[in-house]
Amino acid sequence: MTRNFLTGLLLLALGVAAVPAAAQGTVRRHLVYFRDKAGTPFSVAQPQAFLSARAIARRTRQRIAVLPRDLPVNPAYVAQIRAVAGRPQVLYTSRWFNAALVSCDSVTLARIAALPNVRSASTLNRSARPAQPDAPTQGAGVPAARTLAGRAFYGSAYAQNNQIGVPGMHDAGYRGEGMQIAVFDAGFPGVNNISPLQPLFQEQRLASTRNFVDGGTNVYQRSNHGTNCLSTMAANAPGYYVGSAPKATYHLCITEDDYSEHPVEEANWLAAAEYADSTGVDIISSSLGYTDFDAPSPSYSYSDMNGRTAISSRAATIAARVGMLVVNAAGNEGGRPWHYISAPADADSIISVGAVDSLGNHAPFSSYGPTADGRIKPTLSAMGQATSVLNSSGVAYRGNGTSFACPVLAGMAAAFWQANPTLTAQEVIAALRNTASQGTAPDNALGYGLPNFGRAYNSLHPNNPLASNQPTAEVALALYPNPRGAGAVMLVLPPSLYGVPLTVRVLDARGAVVARQQLPATNAAEVALKLGVLAKGQYLCEVSTGTVRQTVRFQQQ
Structure with a gap:
């Protein structure tokens, strides 16, 4: 199924149920679950063996204990899988799910399933994918219109930033310094070349890159969508385009294979979240969503959007439990039969982001809540209709999608957390939610509405509020x-x-x-x-x- 990421997030097809094995010789990817972590050489008393100092510090600040859930899988169990006849390949393991992603054929999978320490296995994709060409670079589209010259510092990104108080936030000195944001997406072509993103490299604020689809660290390929999303936060070209967190540090992760739609992409999301946790990331910005996918993998139903069923939703919930702030696009199904949010936007304890236009009106495509178990969704909203983004050539144009509302808001949340470093991730969510435009009357179109940095900051600092923004003086053309x-x-x-x-x-x-x-x-x-x-x-x-x-x-x- 062809995706058009330039119009925003197309909900990707993924699920969790086991798929009948194919004929012998067909190599697929499977999530193999272990029975326990007995005999593991790792200990919660020695977390430095599997978590970075920054990850431990994040937990310590938020009074979050390291639990057995956080321990790596038993290396002996992984060795047993690798020793099975048929040359299975262990691509990566999951601490949180006590599982391993294994590539092998059906006969080999049966041998693995018979191991005494294996509990179950779930097939996640149809077949091993041959090498794919890079996703075609999308055209520039309609150039992003500028605002009045008095707002020219942000260029075409002014409206989306101003709507949630970003200019005042930057004026107060909060631009994301010291905060680390992991971006999960389908590719980041051009990021290493276009001028507005070069400060990431010049200032050594691109901390890491990981490709969970192809393996390795090359992320400057595949879909332009990740470049679009990253630009709304990280771009820093005053007078042309400035994002919401232009001084934050970033980790770029390809988790999505936009050539197919299978549950393996949710497993990639899980692996990326665990990687982000272990490196000490503060915020995950994910403009991805999962509802239906290619046969023979079974699709989700709305009843599955309960925060407890989808792999990605379960992973997002745990990511929140270990102290990361997870920000995820709500989805673009508002005008389609599905109508509702997608996974992992249904997870609790995260910010699910809906889309509005420049006037704050609900964008017709933005997915609605509630979750299947009745919780308010989306959590918050930001500008996702006619949002200005950069393509892989550095050209600004306007696109639609909760995909773009998500990182705009994530960047603001990062700088808000920078301004209030003693808060926990959940307290950050509460402060933004309680002071948003619908904080006292949330609904299932906009959630708690549009957050605003100034309102949220002042609610926490009533004796030392930010000065009201003065009208910006007109600047030359x-x-x-x-x-x-x-x-x-x-x-x-x-x-x-x-x-x-x-x-x-x-x-x-x-x-x-x-x-x-x-x-x-x-x-x-x-x-x-x-x-x-x-x-x-x-x-x-x-x-x-x-x-x-x-x-x-x-x-x-």
Whole structure:
């Protein structure tokens, strides 16, 4: 089934029930559950053997004990599987589920299931997948419209940030410094190349990369969706695009194979969550969801959306129990027959994110609650309709989906936690929820509504509140993209240039006029320029009304 991630999250097909074994020789991936952890060499008294110092510190701050659930699987049990005839491959193990993900054929699986320490096994995918080409890079789509030049610091990301109080948060000095965010998605092409994300590398804030689909650490491939989502938090190109947590540290994890729809992707989510836990991650941002998937794997029903059935939901719940803040997209089924949230958005103790437009209205596609057992969902909402994101070429455009609302909110939550470091993850959720726009009257469309950094912060600091934001002074006109490539250029007009004819001149470094254009009077916030072919170098764009003249510099690549 083809996915179109550029319009947001398409709910991915996954489940948990066992699938009948295929004919001998067909290699599949299976989740093999062990009976116990008896005889394990690991101990809850020595967590440093399997958890990083940062992971232990996160638990200690939140008064969370290390439990037998956290112990790695018994290495002897894993060795027994590897010794079975048929050359089974153990891809990774799960501490929380006391299980191993094993790749083998059905005959080998039967031998594994007969081992005395194996409790059961569940087949997670149809067959081993051949090597796949990278997901095609999506086109730029509709360029993201700019806001007024007075908001030009954030570029096209201003509206989604402003809606939840991010500018005031940044003004107060909270941009995610010291916080670690793991992003689970289907690929991150271009992240290592595009300019707005280079500060991650220059400032050594890309802590790790893991590919749970193909193995290894190469994540700069496959679907553009992860790049879109990451940009809403991590991008830091003032005047062009600034995300909600531009100074946080990130871990990038590919968990989703967008060429197929099977339960193995939920097992990948589980493995990534355990990895995030062990490295000391604070926040998981996951723009993924699971409802139905390819035959012969059985699909979920709405009754399964109870937080206790789906692999990913169970994993998300445990991730919350060990002190991580899990933020997950609610899903895009609001206008479809499914209608409801997907897994793991049904998990309790996490933030499930619905989508709104720039005015705070429920986006028609955003999935509704409640969970099957009657809990309010989504938890909170953020801008997911016409959200500005960056593609793998660094071009900003607008897309729809709870996929994009999720990381916008996750970045704000990270900086809010930075501002209130003594809170537990659950106290962070409570503070954001209780002060959100529907904090006293939640519903199953927006949940508790739109959170706001300023309101939440001030509720915790009534004797030292943040100063009210003052109206932003108008800034000179802006131009994007800057640097300019071969495409169109958009000119962002301040209100002082509205309603009058404009003369545009482009001057090169020597002061020679190389392009000229007359613009009719308009009240639009931005207009397109026709500059033609320009040689590489620095240019000055001059816009005048006859009595008012403003300029902006740009670079031609």
